[in-house]
Amino acid sequence: MFKSLLSVGEVARRAGVAVSALHFYERKGLIQSIRTNGNQRRYERSVLRRVAVIQVAQSVGMTLEEIGQALAGLPADKAPSTEDWERMSAYWHDALNARIGQLERLRDGLSSCIGCGCLSTETCPLRNPGDRIGRSGRTGAQFLTNAS
Protein backbone atom coordinates (compact mmCIF):
# COMPACT_ATOMS: atom_id res chain seq x y z
CA MET A 1 0.00 0.00 0.00
CA PHE A 2 2.81 2.45 0.90
CA LYS A 3 5.20 1.27 -1.82
CA SER A 4 4.81 4.30 -4.12
CA LEU A 5 4.92 6.76 -1.25
CA LEU A 6 8.06 8.54 -0.08
CA SER A 7 9.59 8.39 3.38
CA VAL A 8 10.40 11.61 5.19
CA GLY A 9 14.10 11.01 4.49
CA GLU A 10 13.47 10.60 0.75
CA VAL A 11 11.41 13.79 0.62
CA ALA A 12 14.08 15.66 2.57
CA ARG A 13 16.83 14.44 0.25
CA ARG A 14 14.93 15.12 -2.97
CA ALA A 15 13.60 18.51 -1.86
CA GLY A 16 16.88 19.59 -0.29
CA VAL A 17 15.35 20.42 3.09
CA ALA A 18 15.94 19.12 6.59
CA VAL A 19 13.64 16.45 8.00
CA SER A 20 12.86 18.89 10.82
CA ALA A 21 11.64 21.42 8.21
CA LEU A 22 9.22 18.84 6.83
CA HIS A 23 7.93 18.10 10.32
CA PHE A 24 7.52 21.85 10.86
CA TYR A 25 5.65 22.31 7.56
CA GLU A 26 3.39 19.45 8.54
CA ARG A 27 2.68 20.92 11.97
CA LYS A 28 1.76 24.18 10.20
CA GLY A 29 -0.60 22.30 7.88
CA LEU A 30 1.36 23.10 4.71
CA ILE A 31 1.95 19.44 3.84
CA GLN A 32 0.33 16.19 4.91
CA SER A 33 1.62 12.71 5.45
CA ILE A 34 0.06 9.31 5.78
CA ARG A 35 1.09 7.15 8.74
CA THR A 36 2.14 3.53 8.35
CA ASN A 37 1.08 0.89 10.85
CA GLY A 38 4.41 1.55 12.55
CA ASN A 39 3.53 5.29 12.76
CA GLN A 40 6.12 6.30 10.17
CA ARG A 41 5.38 9.21 7.84
CA ARG A 42 4.84 8.57 4.16
CA TYR A 43 4.24 11.25 1.55
CA GLU A 44 2.60 11.37 -1.85
CA ARG A 45 5.11 12.31 -4.57
CA SER A 46 3.16 15.53 -5.13
CA VAL A 47 4.56 16.79 -1.81
CA LEU A 48 7.84 17.55 -3.61
CA ARG A 49 6.18 20.28 -5.68
CA ARG A 50 4.38 21.63 -2.62
CA VAL A 51 7.68 21.86 -0.76
CA ALA A 52 9.21 23.62 -3.80
CA VAL A 53 6.36 26.14 -3.76
CA ILE A 54 6.87 26.71 -0.02
CA GLN A 55 10.60 27.25 -0.50
CA VAL A 56 10.16 29.69 -3.39
CA ALA A 57 7.44 31.62 -1.55
CA GLN A 58 9.64 31.87 1.54
CA SER A 59 12.57 33.05 -0.57
CA VAL A 60 10.51 36.04 -1.78
CA GLY A 61 9.48 36.93 1.75
CA MET A 62 6.05 35.33 2.14
CA THR A 63 5.18 34.27 5.66
CA LEU A 64 4.18 30.70 6.42
CA GLU A 65 0.70 32.01 7.17
CA GLU A 66 0.44 33.58 3.70
CA ILE A 67 1.78 30.41 2.11
CA GLY A 68 -0.66 28.32 4.11
CA GLN A 69 -3.58 30.47 2.97
CA ALA A 70 -2.57 30.00 -0.66
CA LEU A 71 -2.08 26.26 -0.30
CA ALA A 72 -5.27 25.80 1.71
CA GLY A 73 -7.36 26.04 -1.43
CA LEU A 74 -5.54 23.13 -3.05
CA PRO A 75 -6.11 19.41 -2.49
CA ALA A 76 -3.39 18.09 -0.18
CA ASP A 77 -2.72 15.03 -2.34
CA LYS A 78 -2.26 16.95 -5.59
CA ALA A 79 0.72 18.97 -6.77
CA PRO A 80 -0.05 22.64 -7.47
CA SER A 81 -0.75 23.01 -11.19
CA THR A 82 0.56 25.73 -13.49
CA GLU A 83 -2.75 27.58 -13.00
CA ASP A 84 -2.47 27.22 -9.22
CA TRP A 85 1.05 28.62 -9.36
CA GLU A 86 -0.09 31.50 -11.58
CA ARG A 87 -2.81 32.44 -9.09
CA MET A 88 -0.53 32.14 -6.03
CA SER A 89 2.36 34.04 -7.60
CA ALA A 90 0.04 36.84 -8.76
CA TYR A 91 -1.30 37.20 -5.20
CA TRP A 92 2.21 37.17 -3.74
CA HIS A 93 3.34 39.69 -6.36
CA ASP A 94 0.62 42.08 -5.17
CA ALA A 95 1.46 41.40 -1.50
CA LEU A 96 5.13 42.16 -2.20
CA ASN A 97 4.21 45.40 -3.95
CA ALA A 98 2.15 46.45 -0.93
CA ARG A 99 5.07 45.62 1.36
CA ILE A 100 7.48 47.56 -0.84
CA GLY A 101 5.12 50.55 -0.67
CA GLN A 102 5.10 50.35 3.15
CA LEU A 103 8.90 50.14 3.24
CA GLU A 104 9.22 53.13 0.88
CA ARG A 105 6.96 55.19 3.14
CA LEU A 106 9.03 54.15 6.17
CA ARG A 107 12.26 55.03 4.32
CA ASP A 108 10.87 58.43 3.30
CA GLY A 109 9.76 59.11 6.88
CA LEU A 110 13.16 58.11 8.17
CA SER A 111 14.84 60.66 5.86
CA SER A 112 13.51 63.54 7.94
CA CYS A 113 14.72 61.85 11.13
CA ILE A 114 18.33 61.39 10.03
CA GLY A 115 20.52 63.43 12.33
CA CYS A 116 17.54 64.52 14.45
CA GLY A 117 16.83 62.05 17.26
CA CYS A 118 13.95 64.05 18.80
CA LEU A 119 11.40 61.19 18.53
CA SER A 120 8.73 63.81 19.11
CA THR A 121 5.16 62.57 19.47
CA GLU A 122 4.06 65.73 17.64
CA THR A 123 6.45 66.07 14.72
CA CYS A 124 8.37 62.83 14.18
CA PRO A 125 6.84 60.79 11.31
CA LEU A 126 8.35 57.58 12.67
CA ARG A 127 7.23 58.14 16.28
CA ASN A 128 3.76 59.28 15.27
CA PRO A 129 3.04 58.29 11.66
CA GLY A 130 -0.05 60.00 10.24
CA ASP A 131 -0.67 61.59 13.68
CA ARG A 132 -1.80 58.22 15.06
CA ILE A 133 -1.42 59.53 18.60
CA GLY A 134 -3.55 62.63 17.96
CA ARG A 135 -6.29 60.52 16.37
CA SER A 136 -6.32 58.18 19.39
CA GLY A 137 -7.26 61.08 21.67
CA ARG A 138 -4.39 60.26 24.03
CA THR A 139 -1.98 63.09 24.63
CA GLY A 140 0.93 64.10 26.88
CA ALA A 141 1.23 62.17 30.14
CA GLN A 142 -1.90 60.18 29.28
CA PHE A 143 -0.13 58.89 26.17
CA LEU A 144 3.07 58.12 28.04
CA THR A 145 1.35 56.21 30.86
CA ASN A 146 -1.01 54.33 28.54
CA ALA A 147 1.38 53.78 25.61
CA SER A 148 1.21 50.29 24.22
Ligand code: FES
Ligand atom coordinates in the same frame (compact mmCIF):
# COMPACT_ATOMS: atom_id res chain seq x y z
S1 FES B 1 13.64 61.83 15.15
FE1 FES B 1 13.19 63.90 14.94
S2 FES B 1 11.69 63.99 13.39
FE2 FES B 1 12.02 61.88 13.75
